[in-house]
Amino acid sequence: MAxxxxxxxxxxxxxxxxxxxxxxxxxxxxSEKTLLLQLAQTVKTNLRRQAAVNVFLTRRRDEPLSILExxxxxxxxxxxxxxxxxxxxxxxxxxxxxxxFVNRSIRDPVINKIVKQHKxxxxxxxxxxxxxxxxxxxxxRLGQDLRTAWNRVEREGSAPAADLxxxxxxxxxxxxxxxxxxxxxxxxxxxxxxENMEADYIKPQAQWIARGILRFIRSR
Amino acid sequence: MPMNxxxxxxxxxxxxxxxxxxxxxxxxWGPWSRTVDLDGQAIPPSQAREIQMYFAQEDSPDYAExxxxxxxxxxxRKQMSRLLARMGTKTGKxxxxxxxxxxxxxxxAYLRSGGILILDFEKAVQYNQGVSAYTELLAVRSLLRTITxxxxxxxxxxxxxxxxxxxxLAGHVDISRPLSLQDVSQ
Numbered sequence: 157m158a159x160x161x162x163x164x165x166x167x168x169x170x171x172x173x174x175x176x177x178x179x180x181x182x183x184x185x186x187s188e189k190t191l192l193l194q195l196a197q198t199v200k201t202n203l204r205r206q207a208a209v210n211v212f213l214t215r216r217r218d219e220p221l222s223i224l225e226x227x228x229x230x231x232x233x234x235x236x237x238x239x240x241x242x243x244x245x246x247x248x249x250x251x252x253x254x255x256x257f258v259n260r261s262i263r264d265p266v267i268n269k270i271v272k273q274h275k276x277x278x279x280x281x282x283x284x285x286x287x288x289x290x291x292x293x294x295x296x297r298l299g300q301d302l303r304t305a306w307n308r309v310e311r312e313g314s315a316p317a318a319d320l321x322x323x324x325x326x327x328x329x330x331x332x333x334x335x336x337x338x339x340x341x342x343x344x345x346x347x348x349x350x351e352n353m354e355a356d357y358i359k360p361q362a363q364w365i366a367r368g369i370l371r372f373i374r375s376r
Numbered sequence: 377m378p379m380n381x382x383x384x385x386x387x388x389x390x391x392x393x394x395x396x397x398x399x400x401x402x403x404x405w406g407p408w409s410r411t412v413d414l415d416g417q418a419i420p421p422s423q424a425r426e427i428q429m430y431f432a433q434e435d436s437p438d439y440a441e442x443x444x445x446x447x448x449x450x451x452x453r454k455q456m457s458r459l460l461a462r463m464g465t466k467t468g469k470x471x472x473x474x475x476x477x478x479x480x481x482x483x484x485a486y487l488r489s490g491g492i493l494i495l496d497f498e499k500a501v502q503y504n505q506g507v508s509a510y511t512e513l514l515a516v517r518s519l520l521r522t523i524t525x526x527x528x529x530x531x532x533x534x535x536x537x538x539x540x541x542x543x544x545l546a547g548h549v550d551i552s553r554p555l556s557l558q559d560v561s562q
Contacts (some may be wrong), residue, residue, distance in 0.1 A: 176506075223544065246506075260559065285553075322562065324560055325548070325560065327544045330550050338509055340509055340510060352418065
C-alpha cells in the first residue's frame with residue numbers, strides 16, 4: 157500500500173535583503189523582514205509537530221528574493237498551500253487585526269484566445285498570468301479557514317475579527333498554481349519588551365496560523 | 377511758482393513705490409495667489425483647474441475628499457506631479473486627508489490608446505517604502521479614483537518604474553498590468 161500523501165506547505169516570509177519592509181526602533185533596530193522570518197520558522201515547527209506535512213520556506217535567511225522567485229519556488233515544490241507572511245503595520249499601542257488577501261481572477265481575452273488555440277491543437281498549457289485563476293475558490297477557502305482560526309482562538313471576544321480582502325491584485329499570488337493567500341499579521345504591541353517577543357508574540361501568532369493551515373488541509 | 381524736477385521727482389518716486397507696494401500686497405493677499413504650481417508660480421484664475429481628490433480610508437468604505445488646483449496649461453506630467461505631491465503632503469489643516477505614502481517622483485505621464493494612462497516613476501526610491509499591503513492598496517485605490525474621476529479619458533493606469541514594467545510599487549500590489557479602479561476595489 158502506498159504511503160499517505162504528504163501535504164506541501166510553502167511559507168513565504170516577506171521582504172528580505174535591502175527590502176526591509178516596515179522598520180522601527182525600540183531597544184535597537186527591528187524590521188519586518190527579521191520578525192517574519194522568525195514567525196515563518198515557528199509556524200513550520202508547529203505544522204510539522206501536528207501533521208505529516210512537508211514545509212518549505214521561500215527564504216531561510218536575510219536575503220533578497222524577487223516575487224517571481226518566491227512564486228517559482230512554490231510552483232516547483234508542488235505546493236498545496238502557500239502563505240505569504242507580512243505585517244499589518246509597525247508596532248503601536250493601537251491594535252490592528254490580521255488582514256487576509258486573496259488574488260483577483262484575471263481575464264485576458266488575448267491570452268484566452270491563445271489557450272483555446274493550443275487546446276484545439278491538443279496542447280494543454282496554463283499561462284503564468286492565469287495560473288491562480290483556477291485556484292481562487294480554494295484560496296478563498298484557505299483565507300476563510302485562517303480567519304476562522306484567528307476568530308476562534310485569538311479574539312477571546314474582544315479583539316476585532318480578521319479582515320478577508322478578496323479580488324485585489326496581489327503580486328506574490330499572481331502566477332501561483334496552488335491555493336495561496338497573503339497574510340498581514342497583527343504587529344506586536346508597541347510596548348512589548350523585545351526580550352519577550354518570542355514568547356508573547358511569535359509563538360501565539362504562529363499557533364493560530366498553523367491551526368488555520370491545518371484546518372484547510374484537513375477539509376480537503 | 378512752478379516746482380523744478382529736483383523737487384517733484386523724489387515725491388513721484390516715493391508715491392509710485394507706495395502704489396507698487398500696495399498692489400503687491402493686494403496681489404499676494406488675493407485668492408489667486410494661494411494657487412501656486414510646483415515651482416511656486418501663481419496660477420492665474422483663467423488657467424486654474426480644480427481637481428477633486430479622493431482618499432480611501434482604512435476604517436470606512438467612503439472616501440475623504442480634498443480639492444487641488446492645477447494649471448490647465450500644465451503638461452500631464454506636471455499635473456500628475458502636483459497631484460502626487462499633494463497626496464503625500466501633510467497640510468496640518470483639520471480634516472485635510474493625506475494618504476499617498478509612497479515617495480515617488482513622476483518621470484513621465486502620457487495617455488495611450490484604450491484610455492491607458494502611463495505613469496512612469498523615478499526608479500531610485502522604489503525600495504524600503506515601508507508600507508503595509510493594505511496601505512499600499514488604499515494608496516493605489518485613492519490615486520486611481522482621483523485620476524479616473526478627474527480625467528474622463530483615463531480608464532486604467534499602467535505604472536512603470538524607471539521606464540520599465542515592475543511587479544509592485546512597494547512590495548505587495550501587482551502593477552504588472554494596467555489597473556482600473558474596479559481592479560483594486562473589493
